Amino acid sequence: MTEATLIQNWKATCNRIETAALRYGRDAKSVRLLAISKGQPAEALRQIAQSGQREFGENYLQEALAKIAALTNLELTWHFTGQIQGNKTRPIAEHFHWAHTVDRERIALRLNEQRPAGATPLNICIQVRLEDEPGKGGIEPEHVHALAARIIEMPKLKLRGLMCIPPPRDSFDEQRELFARLKSLHDDLRARGFDIDTLSMGMSGDLDAAIAAGATLVRVGTAIFGERV
Numbered sequence: 001m002t003e004a005t006l007i008q009n010w011k012a013t014c015n016r017i018e019t020a021a022l023r024y025g026r027d028a029k030s031v032r033l034l035a036i037s038k039g040q041p042a043e044a045l046r047q048i049a050q051s052g053q054r055e056f057g058e059n060y061l062q063e064a065l066a067k068i069a070a071l072t073n074l075e076l077t078w079h080f081t082g083q084i085q086g087n088k089t090r091p092i093a094e095h096f097h098w099a100h101t102v103d104r105e106r107i108a109l110r111l112n113e114q115r116p117a118g119a120t121p122l123n124i125c126i127q128v129r130l131e132d133e134p135g136k137g138g139i140e141p142e143h144v145h146a147l148a149a150r151i152i153e154m155p156k157l158k159l160r161g162l163m164c165i166p167p168p169r170d171s172f173d174e175q176r177e178l179f180a181r182l183k184s185l186h187d188d189l190r191a192r193g194f195d196i197d198t199l200s201m202g203m204s205g206d207l208d209a210a211i212a213a214g215a216t217l218v219r220v221g222t223a224i225f226g227e228r229v
């Protein structure tokens with residue numbers, strides 16, 4: 001993809017987010033774009049970073065660490081959005097600013113233990129599995145509160161909110177209904193006194209429905225970078 005096309009796609013995505021926010025009565029600034037750059041070369045990230053994109057999400061550690069090293073001078077914010085394996089928490093704790101897919105206490109404990117002394121706390125989203133999908137990551141909704149209560153006791157983690165990757169749905173209304181479930185879990189935690197501010201939901205195909213339901217961070221890959229090969 002040429003640099004011009006990439007930047008055009010990125011701007012179109014920013015506009016799409018803003019348009020959806022306004023349509024659903026949201027403040028446009030209340031929805032951030034997380035560019036999901038798995039499989040993309042560091043150069044592509046640099047190009048949109050120079051246009052103003054600050055936050056990037058990566059799913060594969062080795063690939064991510066190389067890009068983080070190549071782009072340190074840009075002072076980007078790095079989010080880990082892949083599945084977290086129990087034995088691979090250290091590089092996440094050491095090199096990322098956010099982890100979006102925390103779904104069990106053991107992973108949270110390791111991240112807390114491995115976060116370097118002196119670093120700002122690692123921002124955490126709990127991944128919630130909204131539907132019963134075998135093999136998919138995420139904690140069941142009924143266990144979210146207990147995990148949240150554990151995470152807020154860990155000094156090197158900062159619980160920021162909830163994340164989901166729901167199964168695809170045919171219609172906007174069905175997508176929105178799923179996202180609304182995550183929003184209501186989020187509101188429930190806030191009502192119980194948890195100081196959280198993030199709903200990480202919505203991807204290229206369903207970000208409008210996610211924004212309608214209250215997303216504060218949408219994770220977009222294909223609409224910016226094109227189909228992954």
Ligand SMILES: *Cc1c(COP(=O)(O)O)cnc(C)c1O
Pocket residue numbers: 036038059081082165203204205219220221222223
């Ligand atoms: C790949 C990925 C995305 C981006 O998906 P697109 O459909 O390409 O926008 C978002 N979130 C997660 C967790 C992903 O793995």
